[in-house]
Amino acid sequence: MAVTIRDVAHACGVHVSTVSRTFSAPHMVNAETRTRVLTVAEQLGYRPNRAARSLTTGRTHNLGLIVADLANPFFPPLIKAAQATARARDYHLFVADTDEDPAKEEELVHAFSKQVDGIVLCSPRSSNKALEKLVETLPFVLVNRRLRGVTTVVMDVARGARTAMEHLAGLGHRRVALVSGPSGSWTSGEIRKAVTDVPGLETVVIGPNAPTEEGGVSVAGQVAAAGVTGVLAYNDLVAIGLIEGLDELGVGVPGDISVIGIDGSITGRLYRPKLTTVAMPTADAGRMAVDLLITSMSAATVLETHLVVRESTAPPKGPP
Amino acid sequence: MAVTIRDVAHACGVHVSTVSRTFSAPHMVNAETRTRVLTVAEQLGYRPNRAARSLTTGRTHNLGLIVADLANPFFPPLIKAAQATARARDYHLFVADTDEDPAKEEELVHAFSKQVDGIVLCSPRSSNKALEKLVETLPFVLVNRRLRGVTTVVMDVARGARTAMEHLAGLGHRRVALVSGPSGSWTSGEIRKAVTDVPGLETVVIGPNAPTEEGGVSVAGQVAAAGVTGVLAYNDLVAIGLIEGLDELGVGVPGDISVIGIDGSITGRLYRPKLTTVAMPTADAGRMAVDLLITSMSAATVLETHLVVRESTAPPKGPP
DNA sequence: TAACGTGCTGCAACCAGTTGCAGTAACAAT
């Protein structure tokens, strides 16, 4: 079988506890002994058994990362950054997605709870009440959800959304629509609150709506019928679908209606028109969430967003 | 602390081993006792400690999934399917990416090796020799790489690529280019072998090349200078970048040059032109890879690919 | 010289399960 701590101890002529300490509490062992143990361990190819270690210490050096939908391009950069950060700290990352289902969220947390030291929960769809029960079972970091007493990384989507609406107003639009997201989304609520009172802009809210390309396509009819000249969509995927759906209805973007997305996940340069969007630092969020979880710093971190103006927005057609 | 097997045993008036067996070998314990143990365990909220279990059994019920680049849209659907399949079998999935770096591949395998029961390695970039050493350390399933003696799931990219080239030939193209992938890619080699002898078609090979959008952009000059009227790109990302790069050079797609991608990861309907591509069943691959790993069936599974003709291909401009 | 502190190491219990072996009771076969 694999080489254990006892093999190393025997080969060095020291007790197992000394070997153990050279790895988990190096300062407690004589420098000379330590180097001897380390070299022997090295040449024997010794690797500590994490299962055994976590049995006594209670910590696994594993983290869980739960996202709403792995196939949503918003998440992969976040996951990638989170994974890299975890690796750099000698942690491993379980990744799972909930298919936008609050029940699965809860189920996954329970499944993870015994074998991770903490969980990063991204864009949860559960109610505050349900979340509050979950977060007391083990360390948590929430991404894009604020909850009192819980470490949080949120992107300042409110400011970004407001800037987007002001951009539309600045282009001369007077009546615009907000296509909101799924009902459990905190982000969606933030956006809604932030954009209702932009000076000179009348905003109609459409939704809740699935945060997918299909969701965007299917909502195109309502948008076209709403008598608006501009739209802010819940995310880029919805914006893309919406543009496609409008196109099928003979409504041009940005000729007839301007469309802005949120999250900046659609980076492809080839989209026509290129999507004006509120970019989010998703990789930063993933990195920070893992860092916060590991260091167990309790904090509420807010990351800035910014408007990226591309081609899907233009002044409205006629005079108002 | 948490409720252990001993708490349950005590509450039931049976020995710990009986409780243990009701979970890990139910047939060895009396039906009556079993139900009693189960109900008590349930109401005490007992959950077996995986660390303790894996210490004695040697199996962790964890799997590793390693991909070349999480941000490449080819992988998320595969990961999503793999994760769902693992969950359904009560396995957890560690996910990691290598940033296309063979050295990281090796490093990750070693990092995982002590705490997973097996690894799904997708699109490895390591040499055969390096891979052969890796796969003998623990159970492996390779995706999109054939290696003798190793369980494998590959997509029949050769046939798909050939069909794509025949599509170009059918449109009247006579001289075309293949933009190949990174040097470590088995898929790239398969494609190259498959497309060199298509009747009526002269093929120039460009590359190796980074499998990213930027890779596509940067290779546009070579493609434009190659005197070809059609291109097969290593993957959709490269194809997209290539189209953009050609556009910047004033070369129209498909007006001047037809472009075909491979993998079907770019599903956005909004791309202009919509990309003709060889679609791959990535979700199936993820699901099957995990299934094969868990059941430890040794097999070489080949999944079909198919050509999706969209808008990036057209007949060549003038007469040959 | 005695008392004390310091730095290192060994001892052994402990974490939460699993499992080979042995023991027991009930029943069937001889």
Next chain:
DNA sequence: ATTGTTACTGCAACTGGTTGCAGCACGTTA
């Protein structure tokens, strides 16, 4: 009545580390 078989259950060793406590050698201080 004896033996054998079957079906369960208990005992205890074992997995591979961690850690509180004790012991020991050595140097310091009173």
